[in-house]
Every structure is written in C-alpha cells, then in structure tokens.
Amino acid sequence: MKTSAANPVAPPLNPIELIDWFAATARPLPWRAPGITGWGVLVSETMLQQTPVNRVQPIWEEWMRRWPLPSDLAAEPQGEVVRAWGKLGYPRRALRLHEAAGIIAAEHGDVVPSDVNTLLALPGIGAYTARAVAAFAYGKRAPVVDTNVRRVVARAVHGAGDAGPPSTKRDLDDVDALLPDDDASAARLSAALMELGQVVCTVRSPLCESCPIAHDCAWQHAGRPAYAGPPKKVQKFAGTxxxxxxxxxxxxxxxxxxxxxxxxxxxxxxxxxxxxxxxxxxxxxxxxxxxxxxxxxxxxx
DNA sequence: GAATCGTGGGC
DNA sequence: TGCCCAAGATT
Known part of the structure; x- marks a missing residue:
C-alpha cells in the first residue's frame, strides 16, 4: 500500500491547477486543433514516438494533406509510405502504420477505434499510443504514460529526481491514481501532465519557478534531490x-x-x-x- | 526485463 | 558521430 488509510482523501496533485495551466499555456500544435480526427491523432502519436515535435510537424502536415483518411494511406504502396516517412527514424513505424490503416479501413469503417483494447490489437500501437488516442482524440479517461509523465510523477508524487526504469503496469497504476473520475477532466489532465514534462518539468534545468504545482511537488519539498536510481542505459549509435x-x-x-x-x-x-x-x-x-x-x-x- | 530499432539537436 | 536525450513498440 502506497497510501495511508489515515489520509485517504488528500489528492497527490490538484487536477484543476494543471488543467487550467494547460488551457492557458498549451502550444498550438496542429494535431491539437479542434476537429482533428482520430486518424490525425494516431498519425501524430506514431510519428512522435521517440521523435521531437519540430521534426514531426511538417511531415504530419504533408501526410494529412495527402492521406486524410486511413483508406487513403492504405491504398499506397509500402515504399511510397516509407519514402514519405522521410528521416523521422525507426521506419518500421511507417510500415506498421500503413498496415494499421488497412485494418482500420477494412474492419473499422475507416474510423480509428476509440476503445483501448481495440487499439492495442493494431500493429505499432502499444500501451502509450492506444491511451493517447483514446484520451486526446476521443476525450476518454485513460492513463497516458510517456517518458514525460513518468518524470513528472516521479518528481511531483514520489519526490525523486527522475523516473526509474519503466514498468508498464506500475506506471499505468501510478497515473491512473491521479486521474479524476470523469472522462473529460481525465483526458485534459493527461494532456497537461505531458505538456508539463515537456516544457517545464524537463530533464535538465526544470523551470520550477513557472510550475503550476511547485507548491505541492514532493521533489521541491525534498530539496530537489538528484536522481538516485540505477544508471540509465545509453544507446550507442555510431558504428551500429x-x-x-x-x-x-x-x-x-x-x-x-x-x-x-x-x-x-x-x-x-x-x-x-x-x-x-x-x-x-x-x-x-x-x-x-x-x-x-x-x-x-x-x-x- | 533487456536488447533492438533512426535521426538529429543541445551541450 | 563525444554524451545524452526525444509523445515507444516489439521480440
């Protein structure tokens, strides 16, 4: 048990503060525009896996222009899709997205599913992407856990300098405990937690002066201790x-x-x-x- | 759980 | 092409 029975009601974080902060400061990313479809969100989330926003944005816009529906992408030869992926990296993502588009067109009426388990059954969609689509495209309550959210939770809730090694079930449970019951608020909080990790609660030089929840951040209260977990494994690239x-x-x-x-x-x-x-x-x-x-x-x- | 899978920017 | 990191998924 992580929570004390003597203190069952105290929320670790105040969702309202984060949701309001997000509403006031969120970057106007194109896949956040009103009316974006599940397909637009799925394409963005897939491209954003391990890939910075600035590199994704122009490619995403080209894809949405060329292939506004899953069936449009599915109709292309694989090679054209790989070429259009450009230098985003991890090009197997392009093949899997192409395959997923074919399944969505053939079995889901050309509409990206909103159910997490249905999404998880599609190629290239894992624990993060399935919940990101459910939350950001369809406004559902789903714990969206990426590297940013893991860091925010590690600091604000656990008082650690950074998140330890990922553990899907524990991470999902951790974030699930923070989400309000209703779908709309939970979905907004998920977006807010990610944004906070990206622009404020960063790995290096976090902007705690600008943080909307600094006053009840466990890491702040602990004196911002350094990361004390096992060493992060660094991936080599040159020569591999x-x-x-x-x-x-x-x-x-x-x-x-x-x-x-x-x-x-x-x-x-x-x-x-x-x-x-x-x-x-x-x-x-x-x-x-x-x-x-x-x-x-x-x-x- | 650990290894593998691109690419480029910041420092 | 030094080290670290970035909205992960798959095997």
Whole structure:
C-alpha cells in the first residue's frame, strides 16, 4: 500500500491547477486543433514516438494533406509510405502504420477505434499510443504514460529526481491514481501532465519557478534531490547496425527506382555488417529485391 | 526485463 | 558521430 488509510482523501496533485495551466499555456500544435480526427491523432502519436515535435510537424502536415483518411494511406504502396516517412527514424513505424490503416479501413469503417483494447490489437500501437488516442482524440479517461509523465510523477508524487526504469503496469497504476473520475477532466489532465514534462518539468534545468504545482511537488519539498536510481542505459549509435540500416535505406529513399548492389555497397566499408543489415531490412519488409537482383523500397518495381 | 530499432539537436 | 536525450513498440 502506497497510501495511508489515515489520509485517504488528500489528492497527490490538484487536477484543476494543471488543467487550467494547460488551457492557458498549451502550444498550438496542429494535431491539437479542434476537429482533428482520430486518424490525425494516431498519425501524430506514431510519428512522435521517440521523435521531437519540430521534426514531426511538417511531415504530419504533408501526410494529412495527402492521406486524410486511413483508406487513403492504405491504398499506397509500402515504399511510397516509407519514402514519405522521410528521416523521422525507426521506419518500421511507417510500415506498421500503413498496415494499421488497412485494418482500420477494412474492419473499422475507416474510423480509428476509440476503445483501448481495440487499439492495442493494431500493429505499432502499444500501451502509450492506444491511451493517447483514446484520451486526446476521443476525450476518454485513460492513463497516458510517456517518458514525460513518468518524470513528472516521479518528481511531483514520489519526490525523486527522475523516473526509474519503466514498468508498464506500475506506471499505468501510478497515473491512473491521479486521474479524476470523469472522462473529460481525465483526458485534459493527461494532456497537461505531458505538456508539463515537456516544457517545464524537463530533464535538465526544470523551470520550477513557472510550475503550476511547485507548491505541492514532493521533489521541491525534498530539496530537489538528484536522481538516485540505477544508471540509465545509453544507446550507442555510431558504428551500429542502426546506423548502417539508416544509410542503406537513405540510398533507396533518394532513388526513383531499383538500385544496383554496388550503390548500396558504397555506404559502408564493412561488408559483413553491410550484408547483415541489408538482410535485416529485407526481413523487415523495408527493402525488396527485384527479379534482376537490384534493390528497392517495397512495392516500387 | 533487456536488447533492438533512426535521426538529429543541445551541450 | 563525444554524451545524452526525444509523445515507444516489439521480440
């Protein structure tokens, strides 16, 4: 039990303060505009996975212009979708979103589902994205837990310098306990918690002077102790397969059709690693080989 | 739970 | 291309 029976009613955070702060200061991101569909929200949330807002925005706008409905995207060849994904990174997200769009068009009347479990059954939609769509597109009460929310909760509720390693069930329960009962307020609070983590309660140099809940933040009251959990694991990039895969795919994105193997060979000197990465791209379905032995984005030959 | 999967900006 | 980080999902 985390809460004391002697103090059952004291809310850890005041939802009203956060909701009001969000209403007054939220950035006017295009996917937050009134009337945005579930499809618009799903595309934005997928693109935003591990990817900064500024890089997503122009691509999202292009996608909404070109493919205003799931069926519009589903009608495209996979390769065109991968190319339009550009350099957002983790291009398997594009393939999964394309696949999800086909399922939504075929089985859900071309409308993104609003039920969390239905969303979770779609490719590329996990614990975060399913609840983000339910909350932000459909105004439902659903604990939306991303890295920002985890940090806000770690500080404001638990008084820690940062969140420890993620644990989906514990994290969901943590945030669920903060949400008001009614759908509309809970959905607004979820958006507010994320925004707070992004613009105020940041990893480095948090702007506590501007924080609407600093007065009942456990981290403040504890004297803002440093993070004391296990060391965060830092992902290498230079020299890894991810870098090589990125270089290989970049060649194919920039080509208008199939390319010769020599063109791919030029991007990386280690032949063994190069071949392994090309194989993995073929396995992932991000690259296809033509009958004459050349390579192309899927469906583009 | 741990490893893997891109890309680029801030420092 | 040093280290850290960014609205995660999948295996």
């Amino acid at each position: 397969d991810r870098q090589v895969r990125g270089k290989l795919l970049d060649v194919l994105r920039g080509a208008t059709g199939p390319v010769q193997r020599e063109q791919l060979d030029a991007v990386w000197s280690d032949a063994g690693q190069r071949d392994r990465c090309l194989d993995s791209l073929l396995v992932d379905g991000l690259v296809e080989q033509t009958d004459d032995g050349r390579f192309a984005l899927p469906g583009e030959h």
